[in-house]
Amino acid sequence: MNFVGAIDQGTSSTRFFIFEANSSRVAARSSRSISSIYPKEGWVEQDPNHILETVVDCLNDGAKEFVKNGHSIDSLVSIGITNQRETTVVWDRTTGEPLYNALVWLDTRTKPLVDEYIRKHNSKDVLRDKCGDIHLKQDCPTLRWLILNVERVKKALEENRLMFGTVDSWLVYKLSIGSVHVTDVTNASRTLLMNINTLQYDVELLKFFELPSTDILPTIRSSSEIYGKLSQPEVLRKVPISGILGDQQAALIGQGxxxxxxxxxxxxxxxxxxxxxxxxxxxxxxxxxxxxxxxxxxxxxxxxxxxxxxxxxxxxxxxxxxxxxxxxxxxxxxxxxxxxxxxxxxxxxxxxxxxxxxxxxxxxxxxxxxxxxxxxxxxxxxxxxxxxxxxxxxxxxxxxxxxxxxxxxxxxxxxxxxxxxxxxxxxxxxxxxxATALGAAIVAGNAMGIWDPSNILKWTQKLRLCRPQ
Structure with a gap:
């Protein structure tokens, strides 16, 4: 019997589930809480290394429970990742260490920068046909704020050491053999840097937000393919990472x-x-x-x-x-x-x-x-x-x-x-x-030929449907 795992890295917790491929039954699970840092009013940060630590701990605990329940690690064919979106991480290409805390999607420090973009172009919808309206939550203004206000980040950019990613990119980079720098289309679509028609980074968007090149950005991939293999924890070494979805998109799929x-x-x-x-x-x-x-x-x-x-x-x-x-x-x-x-x-x-x-x-x-x-x-x-x-x-x-x-x-x-x-x-x-974690497992299983999209509804029959009184 085959199984598929899913890392669900959210704003307040990290969870790991292992699903039975034939029924989507949960065979093992684990969780860790995540704390946020509030340096000033409206500022919300998290430690990227703490995020990674909770993921590794959950993988270890989930694997132990999986084996304890009588299953073999060899039957775990792949793992998917679903993540809190629009949380920005920057790190050093040379050391692999964060250059600043992750700026969480709830953070509002970029408001003056966003307002300036809107004033400069007399409209928040100037880029609507490429990436939608400009809003406070998206990653690109946050990245721009970091470059302008954090000396370590600015210097790393000048020395070609800066790497940027959303939480999925950070996790795949740190967990993968060969340090793969990728993201999927769902996360990339929230950065304001990807043209959602072409699904690629757009030169006009880079120029608009005053970013020099795509060198610091993760490669955009589909939501369901093999990106690399785990290098940690040791118990799950070489298990393929084959699915990435932003958390809300994962819930959309998980609910059929x-x-x-x-x-x-x-x-x-x-x-x-x-x-x-x-x-x-x-x-x-x-x-x-x-x-x-x-x-x-x-x-x-x-x-x-x-x-x-x-x-x-x-x-x-x-x-x-x-x-x-x-x-x-x-x-x-x-x-x-x-x-x-x-x-x-x-x-x-x-x-x-x-x-x-x-x-x-x-x-x-x-x-x-x-x-x-x-x-x-x-x-x-x-x-x-x-x-x-x-x-x-x-x-x-x-x-x-x-x-x-x-x-x-x-x-x-x-x-x-x-x-x-x-x-x-x-x-x-x-x-x-x-149904968020199930969505991540579905796209990971799809990449391995275990779950076909046409059968997704088969696994989503326990969903709640509201009816008015």
């Missing part, structure tokens, strides 16, 4: 959204909605991101998606618990809302780090309105869940306006979907009725 018009929403730290729009990109007029959904092999066509991102989702519930003390555990939410069907006029805008799609206002700040002497903590809890659902509805409406492809169902996953109250509110709010 392989037909145009299918969509998923993942609720973790933030929330991310992706809608499959087929084999031609749709350039949003409403503030959404145009992105690559996947490319399942070197000879296959790319499939595209529209995406809307919400900065604060699960982190709002953490705020209720850790900052405000309104709840002491997540289990309290169900009981608190059992007999409550309204917010009592309370509304929350959770703009802790600005607002993402479709507004893109990094200067927005959170607010609570409608408080009265009759307001109870239960009203604030429900208003928090409704705030996330309201933002979801806003993005779905934008997707409807951008694309003529009808959307009939919304598949959901992520930690928040374990909360029945949230699912009911979401269904009622959107009028619509859970």
């Amino acid at each position: 959204c392989i037909q145009p018009g299918t969509a998923k929403s993942t609720y973790g730290t933030g929330a991310f909605l992706l809608k499959n729009v087929g084999d031609k990109p749709v350039f949003s007029q409403t503030g959404l991101l145009s992105t690559v959904a996947y490319k399942l092999g070197t000879s296959k066509k790319a499939v595209y998606a529209l995406e809307g991102s919400i900065a604060v989702a699960g982190s709002l519930i953490n705020w209720l618990k850790d900052n405000m003390g309104i709840i002491s555990s997540y289990d309290e939410i169900e009981d608190a809302l059992k007999n409550l069907d309204s917010t009592g006029g309370v509304y929350i805008v959770p703009a802790f780090s600005g607002l993402f799609a479709p507004h893109w206002r990094s200067d927005a700040r959170g607010t609570i309105v409608g408080l009265s002497q009759f307001t109870k903590k239960e009203h604030i809890i429900r208003a928090s869940l409704e705030a996330i659902a309201f933002q979801t509805r806003e993005i779905l409406d934008a997707m409807k306006n951008d694309s003529n492809i009808p959307l009939n169902n919304l598949f959901v996953d992520g930690g928040m979907t374990e909360n029945t109250s949230f699912i009911k509110i979401l269904a009622d709010m959107t009028g619509f009725c859970e």
Whole structure:
């Protein structure tokens, strides 16, 4: 029996799963938490070596559990990687060591730089037909900020020692035999440097963002092919790395959204909605991101998606618990809302780090309105869940306006979907009725001839579909 592994490297945790090829059953799993660094307001960083360390630890622990459960390492035919997107890593070509902390996708320090690009060209959509609108989250402004503000990075560029990549690139480089410097089309499509029509770096884009050449950039590959083999940990040495997907694209595949018009929403730290729009990109007029959904092999066509991102989702519930003390555990939410069907006029805008799609206002700040002497903590809890659902509805409406492809169902996953109250509110709010690591395993297995794309739906029958009450 064959097995396929998947590294799921996220913002708050790293996980490793080993799936049975015949059934997608999980044969082993492991996890490690990841901490972030907050040097200033709006700055969010992580240690690239700590990210790597958690991945290696998870690989070791997962392999041990796999063997303990009676399986042979030789039956693990390949490993895929799915990663937090738009988190920027720079390192030294000579030493292989980071030149600065990774700048996480939640970081807002590049706002002045992005504003300057927009002012200079009188529009944020000047590059729309090549890479979509210019937004705060993407990697290229972050890379430019590092070159301008970090002397070690600037010097490394001048001495041809600078290497850039998203988290997938960093992990493949450090884990692979021969230090392979690659990325896949889904991650590259979020950098603002790849033309999403040609799936290659674009000279005009490099010139626009004042980058000298592609020498520092990873080679762009499909999402499903053999990139190299593991060099560490020793127990998994020479296992092929054969799949790479950004985490939200992995969730799209993991939930079986392989037909145009299918969509998923993942609720973790933030929330991310992706809608499959087929084999031609749709350039949003409403503030959404145009992105690559996947490319399942070197000879296959790319499939595209529209995406809307919400900065604060699960982190709002953490705020209720850790900052405000309104709840002491997540289990309290169900009981608190059992007999409550309204917010009592309370509304929350959770703009802790600005607002993402479709507004893109990094200067927005959170607010609570409608408080009265009759307001109870239960009203604030429900208003928090409704705030996330309201933002979801806003993005779905934008997707409807951008694309003529009808959307009939919304598949959901992520930690928040374990909360029945949230699912009911979401269904009622959107009028619509859970899979990230599985998506990474699917593309890795596809490259090895284990899973065919036409059979993906066979492995995605446990997904949650919302229906309004």
